[in-house]
Amino acid sequence: MTSRLTQLTESIAGFNADSLRVDIAQQAIANAIQSITQTERVPLKQALGRTLANDITAPINVPSYDNSAMDGYAFSGTDLTQGEIALKIVGKAFAGHPYSQPVQTGECVRIMTGALMPRGCDTVIPQELVAAANAQSITIAADVIKPGSNLRLAGEDLPAGATVLQQGRLLTPSDLGLIASLGIAELDVMRKLRVAFFSTGDELRSIGQPLDEGCVYDSNRYTLHAMLDRAGFDAIDLGVVRDDPVALEQTLRDACRQADAVITTGGVSAGDADHTRDLMGRLGEVLFWKIAMRPGRPMAFGQINADGKSALFFGLPGNPVAVMATFYFFARDALLQLQGTTPVRLPMIQAISTHAIKKRAGRTEYQRGVMTYDAAGIAHVRLTGAQGSGILSSMSEANCMVVLAHDEVDIRAGQPVSAIPFAGLI
Ligand code: AMP
Ligand code: MG
Secondary structure, three states: OOOHHHHHHHOOOOOOOOOEOHHHHHHHHHHHOOOOOOEEEEEHHHHOOOEEOOOEEOOOOEOOOOEEOOOEEEEOHHHOOOOOEEEEEEEEEEOOEOOOOOOOOOEEEEEOOOOEOOOOOOEEEEHHHOOEEOOOEEEEOOOOOOOOOOEEOOOOOEOOOOEEEOOOOEOOHHHHHHHHHOOOOEEEEEOOOEEEEEEEOOOEEOOOOOOOOOOEEOOHHHHHHHHHHHOOOEEEEEEEEOOOHHHHHHHHHHHHHHOOEEEEEOOOOHHHHHHHHHHHHHHEEEEEEEEOEEOOOEEEEEEEEEOOEEEEEEEEOOOHHHHHHHHHHHHHHHHHHHOOOOOOOOOOEEEEEOOOEOOOOOOEEEEEEEEEEOOOOOEEEEEOOOOOOOOOHHHHHOOEEEEEOOOOOOEOOOOEEEEEEOOOOO
16 A cells, blocks of 8 residues: 555655655655644743744834934924024923924924924934034034934834734744734744654663663653753653563554654664564554665654554654754754744854865765854864764764765865854754
């Protein structure tokens, strides 16, 4: 039986499950995902990092009135003649305390930043440009100011009716301020995605247990929890599961019942993939891929079902660095898309490689790098020492991921390479 997911992936040009290009795998995943639709209403302060569920349209002009951009004096630009002019001060306008009389020709109003422009005025001269001033009048020298200067027009930030922010956006601090400037107190956001995860492996011990011979502490669950948390998802930790089909099936069903997506680590490499494949065949539709990338070659992707519920499934490799690379370059965007978030392209910087780097064409490599800036502000990058996919300390030492594209070959010292800074990502 050729199922929906298989058809979907096979319809993609260049699809090859045994050596899948990173970009093609990413596209196949993107094509397979249908976003959740549930939303919830939250107070503005709680909306940071949440996904906007509807476009925000300005109900009012921002600013809602013409006002002064400077501390100075407001007057009519038609008073400006060729030579020096004198204007009589007839009152004061402060932010929140308007001057409500019309201003006549030959008159001006002492005005502060943000104050409503008095009627009859369209120009503000900053106080430091005034030639002379006393309590009654000011003098303006010739050619120091143009009519219309230092005026902030109603609606110049946002005109009423304009679409201010688009649905799908991850809300930032400036967005919250912008929404507040429209007088909006609550907004609809997508509900948080629930992501269940667990580690697999008979050799894994949890923190607090004795480390038996031949065992390792489970670190993946901690990295995964942190990555999910940072990305704004509700992370559901289902612990460590032994390499036992019955226990695995039970935990997968349990995960599927409570979550929108399930992530496992371990058990997808060549030796294990066969058992896992049988198990997944019973639970849903999961494709086992060998991605043309390093680290992170084996990966499973699909959908599992239990009790009439289904969940997106990511079977990540077991090696700790491979977990992080496959999470960041596959799962993260997919989960954001599932949550209804418009994925944002990660910033990529061109940095000069301080050393030669070996690179084989035909796979994408994610190498851990340390980026520094020289006195001229040019970015340079060196690789952290060991780049093995089990060497998690390389991720902590690094501050960026050097991305060597599929077709790229050996890099010479002094050649530019692409790097994704960890700041903002991890
Ligand atoms: P696997 O993909 O299950 O063959 O695991 C590959 C390597 O990653 C093995 O050396 C495992 O011991 C290690 N590994 C797997 N899962 C974890 C984990 N949760 N924490 C730390 N190391 C792990
Ligand atoms: Mg294993």
